[in-house]
Amino acid sequence: MRLFAGKLPAPLLRELLAEAAREAPEVLLGPAIGEDACAIALGGGVLVAATDPITLTGSEVGAHAVWINANDVAVMGVRPRWFLASVLLPEGTVADDVRALLAGIRRALDAVGAVLVGGHSEVTVAVRQPVVVGQMLGFAPDGHFVPTGGLRPGDAVVQVGPVPIEAAAVLEAESPAAAAVEPRLRERARAALDDPGVSVVDPALAAARLGACALHDPTEGGLATGLEELAGASGLALVVDPAAVDWFEPGRALCRAAGADPWGALASGSLLAGFAADAAEPACRGLAGAGFTARVIGRAVAGRGVRTEDGSPLARFERDEVARVLAP
DSSP, X not given: OOOOSSSOOHHHHHHHHHHHOOOOTTEEEXXXXXXXXXXXXXXXXXXXXXXXXXXXXXXXXXXXXXXXXXXXXXXXXXXXXXXXXXXEEOTTOOHHHHHHXXXXXXXXXXXXXXXXXXXXXXXXXXXXXOEEEEEEEEEETTXXXXXXXXXXXXXXXXXXXXXXXXXXXXXXXXXXXXXXXXXXXXXXXXXXXXXXXXXXXXXXXXXXXXXXXXXXXXXXXXXXXXXXXXXXXXXXXXXXXXXGOOBOHHHHHHHHHHTXXXXXXXXXXXXXXXXXXXXXXXXXXXXXXXTOOEEEEEEEESSSEEEETTSOBOOOOSSOHHHHHHOO
16 A cells, blocks of 8 residues: 555554554553544643644744644643654754744744743754654643543534634645635735634633533544544544535635645644533533634534535545645
8 A cells, every 4th residue: 555645544543553552551541543642640630642743844843833732732621731842854954944943832832831841853864844743741630631532422513713724824835826816815824823823722621611522633634534533533423514614715715726625634723522412502602702713513423434414425535635735
């Protein structure tokens, strides 16, 4: 099987994780497809940890690494607190490039309320653009965390924040096709990492306080893959109303220009939250009152996979659409 840039195919990853699985009593939530972080019981609470590299773009790579890893901890309902980064730089990097990268890390850490506690940096022939592998840690003193796989039949699925924000920013910076998009939308895409932003830390923590039973951070593979992961982790099917989805119009326009399907394009900046059916609308109002857009887009039912209201299967993406259209 030939492997393309991006996440490993889910069937292969499932096979590898099954082979690597080892029981350990302190591991409350270990590696699983769709789960954003792990949870480890420690004296006095639960440690939540996540790691992710930033490889699809060299733009704002340091800040990206903070945002993406902070999201993975926050969607467990736990505030991100400590960050480590391995920074790999290509030959030809100059000192000012490194200063700018670290400034991005510091700015993003200040925004999410976390601190840099360690890491590694080097110039290497192994990379052609800056790569940052981040690790974020958080601690739940009360021992409570929210998994991806917490949905029950009948629960509602709420989308918080539009999609695809991250795809808009990456395609505007990296795709020649962006020149065909009207300037007003390009300008919004250029600012998308900050406005509306790709951090879901605050909405995720708010959703957890409002009683979310499941939280997930769709990233590579877009909203469609995020829904598939949410369904798979919960062992259920999802029925989705495409007309209810909250779209970020600059992202849709740039995807259209580049020949990418926005359903399968980088979706950081949006959050999927599960709530009991009778709690979903009050939760949406509570999130809206805190300044976040939120709407019910689907429901959990018995079965497998993701389908639309008319019974058609939702498109599946084995590879992120942004990675596909930017591939050399």
